[in-house]
Amino acid sequence: MVIGLVKLHLEKIQPPRALFVPFEFGRPVGAPDDSDLQLEVLTQALNLIETQTEAGTIVEFDKEDPRATPDPEWIPPAIEAADNIAAEVLALKPNYQRQCVDKSRTAVGVSKLKIADAADLFDTIAAGEAPSITREGISANVMMRLAMDDLKAYYIEAALADGTPSSRQIYDWLWDDTLLGRQIKELRVRFMESNDNKLEKIGTSYCVPHRWR
Amino acid sequence: MPKLSDVVASQREHLEALECPVFEHTALVPPRPLNECKVALISSAGLMSRHDDNVPGNSADYRSFANASTDRDLLVNHVSVNFDRTGFAEDANTLFPRERLRQLSDDDVISAAATEHYSFMGATNPDNMRDAVTRLVAQLKENRVNTVCLLPA
Known part of the structure; x- marks a missing residue:
């Protein structure tokens, strides 16, 4: 079973069981330090083993990564202009x-x-x-x-x-x-x-x- | 480095033009109860252990990572700069969810997490990985793993 970040590639490859997740590259199971979301993604993907009876169906995960939203409180590290x-x-x-x-x-x-x-x-x-x-x-x-x-x-x-x-x-x-x-x-x-x-x-x-x- | 619909044009063009393997047949094992599944993770993130040699950029081989080990020595050695590394920096589970899989095992949702999980260098042409994949499949069978979760970077 595959978790996929590029739907087009899943459509081309047609793996037996696939969960497409709408997250950014590098985050196949979602947000950091969000164990609930990570568990939800992993469980939904693994559930395809139990429930899917036809090859090539792409199931879509329907939640976004909440950490994709900018943190308005975040302040970048304060660094003086450096020479090197x-x-x-x-x-x-x-x-x-x-x-x-x-x-x-x-x-x-x-x-x-x-x-x-x-x-x-x-x-x-x-x-x-x-x-x-x-x-x-x-x-x-x-x-x-x-x-x-x-x-x-x-x-x-x-x-x-x-x-x-x-x-x-x-x-x-x-x-x-x-x-x-x-x-x-x-x-x-x-x-x-x-x-x-x-x-x-x-x-x-x-x-x-x-x-x- | 957001999802495909949001990526910049040059990256989107690259991804849209990327040649994908074509399989004549798509095998499908019959469904089985999740609580009978012994699950291994297989990542394409070019992961390495801090104490091991680097993963060459064109490596067709795979590395093994014990289910029981912590994430302290887990590093991303992938050549690509086009996927997010901040999530992994904050929480390795974002990319390689061993802790979450152990949780599913502890809660009896799955039968067990495999004793080893695996990583390939995703930049390598998949055609070159045939020998390594054959060895990995034998290893999975030997360890009685009946389910794998493929994870992209």
């Missing part, structure tokens, strides 16, 4: 740490770098140098992409420390109001002009979401 990402990361540290303590976990870690080292790596690349740090089995270009993923995850968690912002609020802040967002967008343009095919591909596809390009 290392300084911006340091400014966000109290927010990030508060969120980590509150959740007892962090989604930062794919690069396996300390966040200060990820910031330093980003700053050298933003200053015009080519990606240079590697790890066994990981090229310098991929290492840079992973460091960017960790920095974005760090900023997201810092933004979540106060209030319940929608994803749109967080990403608008990250991409438009932080030095990191602005510099990744600039790097994207530089990478897309690179003669290095892999770097060009990272610039084209793996730096900035469609909406904020």
Whole structure:
């Protein structure tokens, strides 16, 4: 049984049992910290095993994600204009740490770098140098992409420390109001002009979401 | 990164043009009571454990995640930047609802949650996943899992 986020794809693939959910990509069972909604989605999907007798029917979940609505009370982290990402990361540290303590976990870690080292790596690349740090089995270009993923995850968690912002609020802040967002967008343009095919591909596809390009 | 009807034109065009697998036959196992279902989750979010190697961007293989383990070491290593990561950052169940499945098992709604759940790198061409899927199916049968829930990212 499938939970699907793109109805068109469900219609094309025609899985035996499918529940289409009207949520944003990345949230197949709905809102964070909303166990009732998550249970409802999962139960409705699993119920298809018990109730559906014909293949290819797409059932639609009829509730929206309440966290898609902006939180008017949310205030983005207060950060002074920073000269580089290392300084911006340091400014966000109290927010990030508060969120980590509150959740007892962090989604930062794919690069396996300390966040200060990820910031330093980003700053050298933003200053015009080519990606240079590697790890066994990981090229310098991929290492840079992973460091960017960790920095974005760090900023997201810092933004979540106060209030319940929608994803749109967080990403608008990250991409438009932080030095990191602005510099990744600039790097994207530089990478897309690179003669290095892999770097060009990272610039084209793996730096900035469609909406904020 | 909202639902398809709200996404920006360039992303919508990409998704609308995406080639989808076509199956000659759609198999349908007969309905069975939910309380007889042993359920495994299979995600396409490119999940990894903090202590494991990264998932390569074109990986056709899958990773296993114990039902009993916590979400503390669960990371998203998917190459795509076009799906929301804020929900996962706040609550891993948003993307990989192990806790909710354990709840359904504890409440006897389902027979049991599988001992392992799984994740693929969703950016990989599904045709390349054939061998890994064959191995996974054998593993599921060995563990007497009779129901899977496929979750997109």
